[in-house]
Amino acid sequence: MTRVVTTLLGLLTIVAVAGLAWGDYPVPPGELLALLLRPAEAPPHVEMIVVGLRMPRLALGILAGAAFAVAGAITQAIMRNPLAEPGILGINAGAALGVMIVLVGLKNAPAYLAPPAGFVGSSAMALAIYLLSWRNGTSSLRIVLIGIGLGSLAGAATTTLTAFGAITDVQRALIWLTGSVYHADWHDVRMLALWLFPPFVLTFASFRQLDLVRFGDTAALGLGQRVDLVRAMMIVLCALISGAAVAATGLIAFIGLVAPHLARRLVGPMHAKVLPVCALVGALLVPAADFLGRAVLAPVQVPAGIVTALIGAPFFGFLLWRHRNAAA
Numbered sequence: 594m595t596r597v598v599t600t601l602l603g604l605l606t607i608v609a610v611a612g613l614a615w616g617d618y619p620v621p622p623g624e625l626l627a628l629l630l631r632p633a634e635a636p637p638h639v640e641m642i643v644v645g646l647r648m649p650r651l652a653l654g655i656l657a658g659a660a661f662a663v664a665g666a667i668t669q670a671i672m673r674n675p676l677a678e679p680g681i682l683g684i685n686a687g688a689a690l691g692v693m694i695v696l697v698g699l700k701n702a703p704a705y706l707a708p709p710a711g712f713v714g715s716s717a718m719a720l721a722i723y724l725l726s727w728r729n730g731t732s733s734l735r736i737v738l739i740g741i742g743l744g745s746l747a748g749a750a751t752t753t754l755t756a757f758g759a760i761t762d763v764q765r766a767l768i769w770l771t772g773s774v775y776h777a778d779w780h781d782v783r784m785l786a787l788w789l790f791p792p793f794v795l796t797f798a799s800f801r802q803l804d805l806v807r808f809g810d811t812a813a814l815g816l817g818q819r820v821d822l823v824r825a826m827m828i829v830l831c832a833l834i835s836g837a838a839v840a841a842t843g844l845i846a847f848i849g850l851v852a853p854h855l856a857r858r859l860v861g862p863m864h865a866k867v868l869p870v871c872a873l874v875g876a877l878l879v880p881a882a883d884f885l886g887r888a889v890l891a892p893v894q895v896p897a898g899i900v901t902a903l904i905g906a907p908f909f910g911f912l913l914w915r916h917r918n919a920a921a
Contacts (some may be wrong), residue, residue: 665849774897847905
């Protein structure tokens, strides 16, 4: 595992240096290194570009990527479904609806209300899913089906707001929905870090519970696990983590699907190893997607959510094909 973590940290360092140096105003590696080592001696315009604009963007991408990835690992474990991610439970749709209500439904609502609204929307969706799926206990199938239904309902409400909202508000909301970190500042980074810290700690401390629940309800009950309580706790943690990330960056798709698969391939199925490696993979994927979106069609900036969708959709198709052949 040490070699895997070292490799991922090395790749993340390369992506971080590229992201800090690349842009409309390229920063030579020498100037970048001098800024990092001796910030007081750096030219003011270089410090403003790197520290004020590019570093928050990089930091937000790292935090959001780790959040989407860990939420995906939780979802796949409790659903026992390798094709699951927070979006399939409707949690991301609830967060998106909460933000759309603020940006489009409320006239002249301040933009700083959008992240809390997304957080509330994801939490409300998770609560509704769990309550509606309860029938002398819960099951993965009922949670998935109800999550899909409520997610579709939230998506319809979002579309309705888009269709009848003011054009300027709708344009602002649609940019957010594509998923991007271009608007990042240090306030966003601090807020996301504070929101993620408690649920991350609880999730990483629950690795044994995730190992048990993925074996199925019967086996987990036989080993003494309170399955319904654990599943409820994990859904809440998933909602907190995914909702905070969606509220900060918008809908960046497929990270929660791709990262857990890559992590399990690298270190095996045990969540004591999967969770930290999964977080590192997600922390690498979002900044890499943001860099590709800036570099490939420069000066046009393609949102990170579009880049991850272009990569994740073929990966999802590959997973479907592989599991279909395995079933055959």
